[in-house]
Amino acid sequence: MGDMQKINMQLPDDFYERIKSQLYKRIGKELRFAHRVIDLGCGSCGLARFLTETNGQQVTGVDIYDVNFPGEDDHASYAQRDLRCIKADAAHLDFLAHGEVDAVITVWALHEMDQPIAVLREAQRVLRPDGGILIVDYPHDSLAQRLWNENYYGPQEVEQMLKEAGFDEVRSELIEKNQVIWARATRPGHKVESA
Ligand SMILES: C[S@@+](CC[C@H](N)C(=O)[O-])C[C@H]1O[C@@H](n2cnc3c(N)ncnc32)[C@H](O)[C@@H]1O
Structure with missing residues (x-):
């Protein structure tokens, strides 16, 4: 058994649940300078709600799928606090104009998306120049692999996809005992013409 597998065997099955609040805080800190944020593959909109409440974003x-969206009452109470949940394929964000958002976040979702490169290109289209994307996902050979056995990417694959989609300043790392991919990149900014 490799070192990585040994570590995974020692982690509790609810590891991801246990790190959720610290991960949300870390995401909130990373995105704190962005005002308009889009969360792709948002599930029940929990992170979107957290960012709205803590950062005022x-x-x-x-x-x-909209099955996990907050109920009508919930929705009404969050509407005035700048939260909206929209049912759409992340590869086709037709309701957003070019350059309309400051940051894109996607958590535990990229590995589920059928067309990841199309999603990342679309993310780039809706980002303002120099806007940032943050991808948080399970890596392959992680505890998630043992728990759910889906197809996960490695950090290098995520970096490769971000580059292929045209992002700049691509960097990724494994965090939280190597159980989480944390990948960041920026949309290329306006070129400054030299004299
Ligand atoms: C594992 S869940 C993660 C949900 C949420 N981000 C969270 O942290 O709890 C992955 C989500 O991605 C969504 N998803 C998969 N493919 C998608 C796509 N092409 N566009 C938008 N959402 C997608 C699924 O419906 C699901 O809600």
Whole structure:
């Protein structure tokens, strides 16, 4: 058994649940300078709600299924606090104009998306120049692999996809005992013409 597998065997099955609040705080800190944020594959819009409440950000959660969206009452109470949840494929964000958002976040979702490069290109289209994307996902050979056995990317693959989609300043790392991919990149900014 390799070192990585040994570590994974020692982690509790609810490891990801246990790190959720610290991860949300870390995401909130990373995105604190962005005002307009979009969360791709938002699920129940929990992170979108967190960002709206803690950072006062205007957050749009997008998910291909709306079954887990907050109920009508919940929605009404969050509407005035700049939260909206929209049912859409992240590869087609037709309701957003070019350069309309400051930051894109996606958590535990990229590995589920059928067309990851199309999603990342679309993320780039809706980002303002120099806007940032943050991808948080399970890596392969992680505890998630043992728990759910889905197809996960490695950090290098995520970096490669970000580059292929045209992002700049691409960097990734493994955090939280190597159980989480944390990948960041920026949309290329305006070129400064030299004299
Ligand atoms: C594992 S869940 C993560 C949900 C949420 N981000 C969280 O942290 O709890 C992955 C989500 O991605 C969504 N998803 C998968 N493919 C998608 C796509 N092409 N566009 C938008 N959402 C998608 C799924 O419907 C699901 O809600």
